[in-house]
Amino acid sequence: MLAITVLVVYASLLILVTAIDVALYGLPFFTALYTIFEVKLGIGKHYVLVATTSGLLAALVSDYRSRKTKRGKGPKP
Amino acid sequence: MSTSPIVRISTLQVFILIVLFEIGSTIVVNIGTEAKQDAWIAILAASFVGMAILWVYLYILSAYPGSHLFEVIERTMGRWIAYPVAFAFVLYFLYISSRVLRDFLELLVTDTFPNTPIEILAVTFMLVVTYVLYLGIEVLARTSEIFWPYILLFLILISLFLLFSGKFNFTNLRPVLAEGIGPLAQATFPKLITFPYGELVVFTTILCHHKNLRRIQLPAMGAVLLSGLLLSYHSVMKISVLGVDYMSRSAFPLLNVVREISVADFIERLDPFVVFIMMLGIFIKVGLFSYGALRGLEYVTRLPYRPLVFPLMMGVALFSILISSNYIEHIEEGIRFVPMYLHLPFQYVIPMLVMIVLLWKNKLKGGTPHHETSMEATQKSQASGE
Numbered sequence: 001m002l003a004i005t006v007l008v009v010y011a012s013l014l015i016l017v018t019a020i021d022v023a024l025y026g027l028p029f030f031t032a033l034y035t036i037f038e039v040k041l042g043i044g045k046h047y048v049l050v051a052t053t054s055g056l057l058a059a060l061v062s063d064y065r066s067r068k069t070k071r072g073k074g075p076k077p
Numbered sequence: 078m079s080t081s082p083i084v085r086i087s088t089l090q091v092f093i094l095i096v097l098f099e100i101g102s103t104i105v106v107n108i109g110t111e112a113k114q115d116a117w118i119a120i121l122a123a124s125f126v127g128m129a130i131l132w133v134y135l136y137i138l139s140a141y142p143g144s145h146l147f148e149v150i151e152r153t154m155g156r157w158i159a160y161p162v163a164f165a166f167v168l169y170f171l172y173i174s175s176r177v178l179r180d181f182l183e184l185l186v187t188d189t190f191p192n193t194p195i196e197i198l199a200v201t202f203m204l205v206v207t208y209v210l211y212l213g214i215e216v217l218a219r220t221s222e223i224f225w226p227y228i229l230l231f232l233i234l235i236s237l238f239l240l241f242s243g244k245f246n247f248t249n250l251r252p253v254l255a256e257g258i259g260p261l262a263q264a265t266f267p268k269l270i271t272f273p274y275g276e277l278v279v280f281t282t283i284l285c286h287h288k289n290l291r292r293i294q295l296p297a298m299g300a301v302l303l304s305g306l307l308l309s310y311h312s313v314m315k316i317s318v319l320g321v322d323y324m325s326r327s328a329f330p331l332l333n334v335v336r337e338i339s340v341a342d343f344i345e346r347l348d349p350f351v352v353f354i355m356m357l358g359i360f361i362k363v364g365l366f367s368y369g370a371l372r373g374l375e376y377v378t379r380l381p382y383r384p385l386v387f388p389l390m391m392g393v394a395l396f397s398i399l400i401s402s403n404y405i406e407h408i409e410e411g412i413r414f415v416p417m418y419l420h421l422p423f424q425y426v427i428p429m430l431v432m433i434v435l436l437w438k439n440k441l442k443g444g445t446p447h448h449e450t451s452m453e454a455t456q457k458s459q460a461s462g463e
Contacts, residue, residue, distance in 0.1 A: 005378050006388040012168050013175075013396055020400075024414055036399050051200045052395045055388030062384040 002059040002066075010052070086286045090218035092296045093225045095280070098365055099127075099304030100228075101358025102180045103273040104311050105332065105351060110325045111264035114250050117312040119264040124305025126265070127274025128298050133428055134281050135297065139290045140435050146281035146428075147376045153434045162427065163373045169423045170279060170370035171389065174363050175396040176411065178202065181359040182397060183404045184329055189352055199394040206364050207390040210371065211383055214286060217364045224357050231350045232307070236314065238338045238347065244318045267416045273308075274301070275424030276362075279369040328404065367393060 014033070021032040086094075109116035109123075134146075141149050147166070151159035181202070182195050190198060209217050239245060254261070280297075287293050315330045318337055324330045331354075335347045367390060371382040374389070401407035 001378065002380060002384055002388075005374065005380065005385065006392070009167065009171070009374070009389065010392055010395075012164075013171055013392065014399075016168055016172055017396060017400055020410060020414055023418070024410060049395075051203075051391040052388075055391035059384065059388045 002063045003056060006056055006059045010056075084213055084215050084286050085288060086215060086218045086283070088287070088293050088296050090222055091284065091287060091293050092300045093221050094218060094283070094361065094365065095277070095297055095300035096304045096307070097221050097225065097228065097358055097361045098276070098279075099273050099301065100307055100354075101273075101362040102177055102355060103308055104232075104358070105184065105329050105355045106180060107325065107327065107330055108272070108308070109264040109269055109312060111268075112260045113321045113325075114252075114316055115254055115261055116264065116316065117250075117309040118254070119261045119269055120309045120312050121305055122261065123265045123269035123274055124301060124309070126270045127277065127301045127305065130270075130275060130425065130428070131277050131280075131297055131301055132294075133432055134277065135284070135290060135294055137428060137431050137435065138281060138284055142290055143285055145283075145285045145372060145376070146278075146431075147373060149435075150431055153431060153438065160377055163377050166423065167370045167373035167377065169419060170366045170373065171393060171396070172400075172419070173276070174366035174370065174393045175400055176407070176415070177359055177362045177366065178393060178397040179400060179407055181355055183407070184332070184352065184355055187328070187404075188332060188348055196394075196398055199397050200391070202360075203363075203390045203394040206360065206367060206393075207387050209360075209364060210368055210390070211386045214283060214368055217361070217368070221357075221361050228354055228357060231354055232311075235335060235338070235347065235350055238340055238344060239314065239318060239334065241340045242338050244334075244337045245314075246320075247317050249317050249320045250313065267421055268412070271416045271420035271424055272411075273304075275420055277301070278424045278428065279365050281428070282369040282372040283365065328408075363393070 014036075018029060018032045018036060021027055021035070022029055025032070027035065109119040112119040137146065137149055138144070141152055144152070147159055147163040150162055178199060182198050185198050186193070186195050209220060284290065284293065284297075311331065315324050315334055318334045319327065319330060323333070327333050329351070332348060332351050335351050338347055339345050367386075371385055371389065374380075374385055375382040401410060
């Protein structure tokens with residue numbers, strides 16, 4: 001659930017940022033999206049991508065742990 | 078309703094948080110430039126609008142003490158409206174958090190770390206915010222309480238050193254209102270009333286942590302007025318030291334002002350003061366906006382917010398880079414798009430609508446105020462064993 005929530009938030013923010021570019025510069029949606037990834041992420045893109053991926057992994061781990069706890073400790077309180 | 082444990086912040090902490098939140102990034106960047114040498118009047122005028130909108134937020138929150146904005150929306154308009162609105166607020170808070178972070182990153186890259194990739198700065202700064210938010214809003218409030226005297230000291234020192242350097246030229250402030258109130262109105266609406274004053278909307282997710290909302294009305298208003306006075310004073314300082322033309326062309330005028338300081342050819346280069354002021358201000362601002370987003374997400378998903386802190390804060394770091402390819406584009410978006418299409422609806426339109434619905438409901442109930450007193454709310458929560 002956590003990982004899905006995080007993914008939904010990332011995707012919604014990406015759509016928002018792209019929509020702002022579309023509104024301001026009149027670019028087609030997918031061109032604006034392509035521009036964001038090609039131009040705006042400069043030489044340091046791997047740092048932020050690693051950080052974001054680790055954030056997503058943390059959410060997945062948290063999901064896994066909560067599920068394991070629920071299975072192992074019997075019914076939910 | 079909330080899944081968080083009970084947390085409390087004091088009146089002094091609310092006061093300090095509001096002042097630091099307001100002056101955070103605003104004191105360093107350019108605001109009210111449309112009014113030229115009258116920018117300080119525009120800032121002061123906008124602070125009264127800020128107090129009015131804060132009153133609206135407090136009115137909304139006092140309808141159901143202990144509830145944040147999204148819970149109030151649910152109780153007044155129903156779940157089907159509250160959930161999408163809360164999710165929209167989550168996106169708005171995260172987006173503004175990214176924008177605020179970008180402001181600071183640009184300052185760092187321009188002045189302090191010219192050879193460091195901006196992404197590294199974004200991730201490291203957000204790791205600190207993650208840690209504090211993971212510990213809770215109380216820790217953020219206490220952090221601001223600890224650093225508050227340093228901010229005041231640095232602001233006073235900058236003013237004193239400028240005075241001793243003989244850099245003030247008050248003729249730059251004249252003529253006053255030469256073109257009437259047209260430029261003032263242009264500067265105030267919608268920019269100044271939305272940035273920084275309307276951004277107080279994030280406090281609708283935070284003030285519910287205070288024990289008694291009635292008690293913080295006056296301190297909160299006082300904090301907005303104090304921040305208005307501080308911002309107005311610093312606008313006077315920037316205009317009188319730099320002049321209108323230089324100030325309006327500068328990306329970080331306070332930085333340029335501080336570079337003018339030279340006392341006895343010994344006290345010079347006080348840029349770290351400005352960086353420190355902005356760092357703390359941005360830290361508080363990013364922290365509060367992110368906390369608002371986390372509370373919204375907690376409300377929508379019914380999950381505790383702590384496991385979401387790290388993933389979302391890394392998202393803020395990523396989006397602070399993605400929102401624009403350079404500082405010019407970032408400012409352009411901030412001037413042309415954000416105030417009108419994001420700030421106004423979220424800071425003014427939605428809270429006003431909620432207030433109108435609350436007033437209408439009160440009227441339907443026979444004109445008696447619907448507002449519970451804080452004492453009643455406390456008694457209820459004690460009765461329910463919370």
